[in-house]
Amino acid sequence: MQGFERKDGALLVDGLSVAALADQFGTPSYIYSGARLLANYRQFAKAISGLDCQIHFAVKANSALGVISLLAGAGAGADIVSGGELERALRAGVAAEKIIFSGVGKQDAEIAAALRAGIGQINAESAAEIDRISLVAEQMGCIAPVALRVNVNVDPGSHAKISTGQASTKFGIPTADGQAAHLYRRISTDPHIRAAGLAVHIGSQIRDLAPFEAAYTALLSLAEQLQEEGLEVPGLDLGGGLGVDYQQSQPTDFAGYGALVTRLFGNRGYRLGFEPGRSITADAGILLTRTLYIKPGDDKQFVIVDAAMNDLLRPTLYEAFHLIEPVAEKLASAPVGLVDIVGPVCETGDYLALGREMGQLARDDLLAVFGAGAYGAVMASTYNTRPEAAEILVVDGTVHCLRPRRSLDDLLAAEINPLV
Ligand code: LLP
Numbered sequence: 001m002q003g004f005e006r007k008d009g010a011l012l013v014d015g016l017s018v019a020a021l022a023d024q025f026g027t028p029s030y031i032y033s034g035a036r037l038l039a040n041y042r043q044f045a046k047a048i049s050g051l052d053c054q055i056h057f058a059v060k061a062n063s064a065l066g067v068i069s070l071l072a073g074a075g076a077g078a079d080i081v082s083g084g085e086l087e088r089a090l091r092a093g094v095a096a097e098k099i100i101f102s103g104v105g106k107q108d109a110e111i112a113a114a115l116r117a118g119i120g121q122i123n124a125e126s127a128a129e130i131d132r133i134s135l136v137a138e139q140m141g142c143i144a145p146v147a148l149r150v151n152v153n154v155d156p157g158s159h160a161k162i163s164t165g166q167a168s169t170k171f172g173i174p175t176a177d178g179q180a181a182h183l184y185r186r187i188s189t190d191p192h193i194r195a196a197g198l199a200v201h202i203g204s205q206i207r208d209l210a211p212f213e214a215a216y217t218a219l220l221s222l223a224e225q226l227q228e229e230g231l232e233v234p235g236l237d238l239g240g241g242l243g244v245d246y247q248q249s250q251p252t253d254f255a256g257y258g259a260l261v262t263r264l265f266g267n268r269g270y271r272l273g274f275e276p277g278r279s280i281t282a283d284a285g286i287l288l289t290r291t292l293y294i295k296p297g298d299d300k301q302f303v304i305v306d307a308a309m310n311d312l313l314r315p316t317l318y319e320a321f322h323l324i325e326p327v328a329e330k331l332a333s334a335p336v337g338l339v340d341i342v343g344p345v346c347e348t349g350d351y352l353a354l355g356r357e358m359g360q361l362a363r364d365d366l367l368a369v370f371g372a373g374a375y376g377a378v379m380a381s382t383y384n385t386r387p388e389a390a391e392i393l394v395v396d397g398t399v400h401c402l403r404p405r406r407s408l409d410d411l412l413a414a415e416i417n418p419l420v
Helices: 018-025 034-047 065-073 083-091 108-117 127-140 176-189 210-228 254-265 278-284 314-318 408-413
Strands: 004-007 010-013 029-033 053-058 077-080 099-101 121-124 144-151 193-199 235-237 271-274 285-296 301-305 324-326 335-342 351-359 366-369 390-395 398-403
Touching: 010 018, 018 029, 018 285, 018 366, 018 390, 018 398, 029 034, 029 278, 034 053, 034 065, 034 254, 034 278, 034 390, 053 065, 065 077, 065 083, 065 390, 065 398, 077 083, 083 099, 083 108, 099 108, 108 127, 121 127, 121 193, 121 235, 127 144, 127 176, 127 193, 144 176, 144 210, 144 235, 176 193, 176 210, 193 210, 210 235, 210 254, 278 285, 314 351, 324 351
Parallel strands: 029 390, 053 077, 053 271, 077 099, 099 121, 121 144, 144 193, 193 235, 235 271, 301 335
Antiparallel strands: 004 010, 029 285, 285 301, 285 366, 324 366, 335 351, 390 398
């Protein structure tokens, strides 16, 4: 079985009982399906298989070491945005040359660590950053492989907080007014830099292919212009962003995306890079939570569960929808009307779902929050001094605990209190 399916009403992950995992590891816990992770990765790879390319899994989507290792074993490189993610990717066994370093604010120590490790590419996002990378490389006596992340001023049609393609955002070097072209000439002549090409990433959770086409067409035209000038543009990094259906009713459109990039870039001689995160991991994970209390409200019921906004921030941060179902299907139970599924954190914004139709729930019922494999555990905090949820990965019928829930002793051990 690939992923989360029901058998006789019970929810299974890769064929194993989700309820049994809740008994073993407690709640809240993230449960990941190894089969689904690999199936998503392979579908992405298949969709672009006619191209000269490398997939760099955006580890910010799910940076559990075990998840990165599983994908690295299938051939994935890593797209990283910090020294911390560099360390994770290396420890997880990603080959350094398959690592791409993105992000607008790289610190000197992070640039140095990346160069020391020998990573494949640094995507620079400003003139000031290019100067800094050149300086660090000079001090280290090495040559930095640098691509320019460009801003092509395309609206990805996604949530404002995860849209990066417009000129008004902090991301990329504008193609407008020849700015990107000017800086590409600059990196092509810098003795401490090897110009590796161009990169673009216009945002996340993009379900319509048209914004990709607009961005990629603009990227291609800049690349061709630079080549006509005699500059070398060996690689084009096409970023991530492919969206998923959080209602879980439509499969991710890997094939449509692959067909688009193959049409635009096939046989053009560029080495292509991809940075998918969400499309690989979102539907490969659930957040498992248990009902604590049912509380009647004025016009709805509050279902208070043991997972909260500190465990899954997406609903309150982006008004994101996550499908939520009881782990044990209660076929006979008619909807009781609208419920808000809320956590124990002391904020009105602490919810996993608002205004949902649900059957009658009772204390200790298990709920599965679907689509939680991307930007779930990685965005967790310990707000309200709540230890992070455990993270569990099932691979080939074996259950691996990737991150046990921390005890309060462990949680507090990182702090120093000089006043007692
Ligand atoms: N490459 C770069 C440079 C990125 O900034 C991102 C995501 C990706 C690749 C991966 O994009 P994906 O394929 O996952 O869409 N926390 C938000 C999503 C933030 C995405 C940030 N950048 C959420 O929960 O929706």
